[in-house]
Amino acid sequence: MPRADVVVIGAGLSGLACAAELAGSGASVFLAAKGMASTHWTHGGLDVAAPDGASTSRDGIARLAGSAGHPYARMSDHVADAVAAHRARLDGTAVAMVGDLDMPLAPIPTALGALRPAAILPMGQGAAVGPWEGQGLLLLGIGHFRDSWVDYAARNLTAGAWPGGPAEIRAVTADLPGLDARNNLNARTLAVLFDDPAWRARALAAMAAVVPPGAWRIGVPAVLGLEAHAEIHAHAQEVLGGAVFEMPSLPPSVPGVRLFDELRRRITAAGGRIQVGFDVVEVERDGRRVRAIHTEAASRTLRLAADTFVLATGGIAGEGIRAHRGRRLEERVFGLPVTAPNDSEWFSDDPMQPHPIESLGIDVDDHLRPIDPTGQPVLENVRVIGSSLAGMRYLEQRCGDGVAITSAHVVARSLAARSAAA
Ligand SMILES: Cc1cc2nc3c(=O)[nH]c(=O)nc-3n(C[C@H](O)[C@H](O)[C@H](O)COP(=O)(O)OP(=O)(O)OC[C@H]3O[C@@H](n4cnc5c(N)ncnc54)[C@H](O)[C@@H]3O)c2cc1C
Structure with a gap:
């Protein structure tokens, strides 16, 4: 029965970055994911913030931070550190990044x-x-x-x-x-x-x-x-x-696969464990704390206990959140409350444009703990990162990767500081 300091659920950019940083800081980490993530679909670059009119990523972050409810509204001070940490992780590898937050956003061909x-x-x-x-x-x-x-x-x-x-x-x-x-x-x-x-x-x-x-x-x-x-x-x-x-063209995205492989190497080299093909099927709770999750592996169910659980399941695109008939929304692991635009705003008239529905997700407090509509933490030892967070339109604002690594960094740093103090 594995036990870890932190169990990360999801193997997208946010879950991988968080697990890599935590494992690097000496925490015991187990990352479990249902399947491959948007790394395998997208371009493998780092879209930090490029809303309409932004001249640089830093300018884009400032614009998005001014928009109430956007993840950058509470995390914008941490983006530069998160980008630096992410780049440092990849430096010297084949997926090392070029460019920075102050470089002009340039049009590149798709x-x-x-x-x-x-x-x-x-x-x-x-x-x-x-x-x-x-x-x-x-x-x-x-x-x-x-x-x-x-x-x-x-x-x-x-x-x-x-x-x-x-x-x-x-x-x-x-x-x-x-x-x-x-x-x-x-x-x-x-x-x-x-x-x-x-x-x-x-x-x-x-x-x-x-x-x-x-x-x-x-x-x-x-x-x-x-x-x-x-x-x-x-x-x-x-x-x-x-x-x-x-x-990059149609999936599988080779740049994304390289990024996934490199981050997986970082996690395992630092002593972390990562298992893909592990859907979370059950949660054990003790009041407002989660004791363990159960994942369905190939031939058995595996119980994973931890002090903290990081939800990195990617929101609606990652299948961490499902929309059912009647527009009922379900966060699939912990049953957390989902915040979404009004029904009438789910779809835009232009099928070629990103839909407002992509802004749905989990509302959180400053520690990135999930909260209820009154602002109280729903589960005290759960953190939410990446595209599971409510309030961004990552395709339109081109901020999904930046929010993924920044929320991962914020959570990893605060958990590492807490275990150092204990
Ligand atoms: C097709 C596509 C194109 C995109 N293009 C862009 C772009 O151009 N720019 C941009 O900024 N952002 C884009 N995004 C957003 C992208 O998702 C983010 O940039 C970022 O990579 C999100 O990562 P994530 O870790 O939050 O989630 P994801 O990459 O979605 O990963 C979710 C992970 O959680 C796992 N999971 C889900 N449910 C469970 C469960 N019940 N149990 C266990 N594991 C579970 C999944 O298997 C997966 O491993 C795109 C997304 C998609 C899908």
Whole structure:
């Protein structure tokens, strides 16, 4: 029957960052998650805050902190420390981040040929930001890989407005060795192929053969290796003769998988335990305290007891909160009260825009304990982090990653300080 100082529930960016920081501070940590998280869907960068009109992430944080009920309204003083701690965790690895809170938010191209604002990115995507100064953008696609649409993306980028953008946008496609014989080719399969030095050398030579003469920055699908990414990225720049950046596309997100793998390594190297495939099915309580949770593993139920439980289940997108018929909302682990917009505001008229429903979540106090509508803590030894928190619209405000690592940092630091004092 495992017992830990802290049990973290959820293996998204918030749960992983919290468990890594806690384990690094000497706490015994057990992270249990039902499944993989939004790391495996998203771009693997760090969206800290980019609401409309923000010039830098720091400016974005200030704007969001002024909005009542937003998680940054109570945590904005901790964002810089959290970003520094997160970057320090990843420095020296293949998922090290470039950029900072004061860098101008620059439009970078997506795989569909839209633009999104970004400032802090994994090293392999870093060349997407920065002034273009007369350079062209070359989108280099991979033949037979159905999740990359470089001609479509180039058309969209050329047709849309891109102030200060590239002098020219062009798309080319390279046929890489042996891909025509594969029926099912996704980003992860390609990344594993790139990890093989012999295949990679032939693939990069085929890619170099389609690069036209000129001064290009080259966008490629985000498939440049899982295990040897830093080496492969450097090799690609050398062979293709220009700054190369990865463009994430459909899941599985290879940059997100790399981030997950690196954070998992950090947790286990510091003595923490992490188990994915463990759905929480039962909770033991003692008044306003949780004694233990039970998780359903492959062949048995596992009881996990702890002093503190950190809920990092990702809100509605992570399935930590479910919406039932009749618009009944359920927080699935502890049955916590859920705060949501009025029924009439759940959906916007424009299906292509993020829906207001994404702001639903758990209200918390300054210790990030869940509270009831009167402001009283519902459970004293539970903390809520990440997208489970109420009050943000992460797709519109581009603040989901920043809130994830900041809430993780706030909780990890306060729990570490408490155990040091005990
Ligand atoms: C498709 C998609 C795109 C996004 N794009 C952006 C973006 O561009 N910018 C941005 O800022 N944010 C974006 N987000 C928000 C993103 O969720 C946050 O940025 C951040 O990564 C949230 O992490 P999290 O740890 O809170 O939750 P998640 O990453 O959702 O992780 C939740 C974890 O909890 C686990 N879990 C859930 N229920 C249970 C249970 N009962 N028992 C055990 N485990 C459970 C899940 O299996 C998972 O491991 C996006 C989210 C999604 C889904």
